[in-house]
Amino acid sequence: MTEEKKGISRREFLKDASLIVGGAAVGSTMLGTVAVASCNNNNNTTTSVGPSGGGRHSLFKVNGIDHWVEIEPYWSLNFVIREKLGLTFTKMGCDRGECGHCTVLVNDLPIYSCMMLAQDAIDKPIETAEILSPDLTNLDGIAKSFRDNAAFQCGFCTAGWMIATKALLKKNPSPNLDQVREELAGHLCICSGIIEICQTVVKIGQGG
């Protein structure tokens, strides 16, 4: 379902949202609407937050979809992904580069989106955990294994682990446990077991 069908056009949404400049306080109900729309948007059409192209809008290529967003220079990439694009799988944990919950891929490399300015990700390919589960009946192998192996408890850290796992497996398709622990060292899980998560990643590499 698109936002238009729910009676709020993106343009209107943007107008409202941009009234709250610097907006740590963009309304969450509205964001919920966008989140559903973006998350289901599986085909490669262009969605835009605001009038597309040119002017003061910058291009964010997230999960293969072009988004045009008017950003402030001091916004973090995490803020744009979560609060402007409504892609809320990526979490905000510590906001200090210490937990890995905000991890996304930029140019195929895992980075902490809390520690990167949004302006530095303009025009670059960005991947978030949404790409691993376009909808709940269509899980990618990584997301499926995390679910089947219960490699999470509350799930708050999971998107970070999963998207970093995607980058790791691209580099090293079947890592052993030591390699997984080294490559995913930048992720904390506060409530389940880190070792179970790492073992799951090893399993994924071994084909299941």
Place this chain on the structure above:
Amino acid sequence: MYPFKVNNPTTVNAAAQALAGGKAAIIAGGTEQLFFLKAMHSPATPPETLVNLKSIPGLTDIKEEGNTLKIGALATLTAIANNDIIKSKYTALAQAAKAVASPELRNQGTIGGNICQRVQCWYYKADNNLFPCRRKVSNGPCYALLGDNRYNSIFGQVNTCYAVNPSDTAPALLALGAKIVTNKKTYNASEFWSATNTSDIEKTTVLALDEIVTEIQIPAPAAGTKSAFKKFALRKSFDFPIVNAAAVITLSGGTVSKASIALNAVHNLPRKATAAEDSINGKAINADTAWDAGVAALNGANAMPQTPANTTWDTIGNKYMIQIAKVLVKRAILDCR
């Protein structure tokens, strides 16, 4: 974060001009700068503008030219840790880069930012200037003297500050005899870090406000040279160093003909351990001679005073760092065999 502007210069000169007014600050990878800006750790007005060095082309190259390795200041720690030339010939630097923080932060963090980063002391870094310490206000106390000093200096204070320089790459560069090139001049690593830079108390280097590190140059090691880096941290996987050490040793005919050893996170500044170098020079490397050098490296080290004020806390002081540092020096030397 507060509303700052970002300047994206395309030349080093333009970046320097943007910095000259004093109301701007550099951002490279941003992993340290954004940490401090988010924390609002200082009572001083935060910078109005961040000058983004990433928009300047040509600062990320890593190449060997003649007898010199040249590393652009914007090269990421991942690029350095994975570089084959650095891994084989400048091993201590590759190991040090690999030891910094986590894979994600190494993908973002640069070597320029790593050597220019601010000191480590949790009182100093605390959010919202919770502890207006000596480093930030002229009559402030050193809270580490009064409270928890388990990760503070074992080589005394500088300007009454017991914070430590936490850079992992700094001791490797110091031991490898690196030169640090800026838009103004070229420094030997041994003169690059300073605790008395009056232009900006936050700074840990001699750099002027509009001075930018552009390149790091390392002379090729002599034949028969090996190097190694060792780090001790609370969490092995992802943490600032409690102590780190680098050794660069040239062997000829089974004995040490040249030794260069450095420590960091033990003092306000990265520290060259000349007594350790003298100790191992001319000897064969074995567990005993390496240990003796470790002991020599820590000559003059002292645990911080434990005052009545902090014995009521569950403090452990920082005496253990002396023992750890000796062992790291020993292990770094043994790895150079």
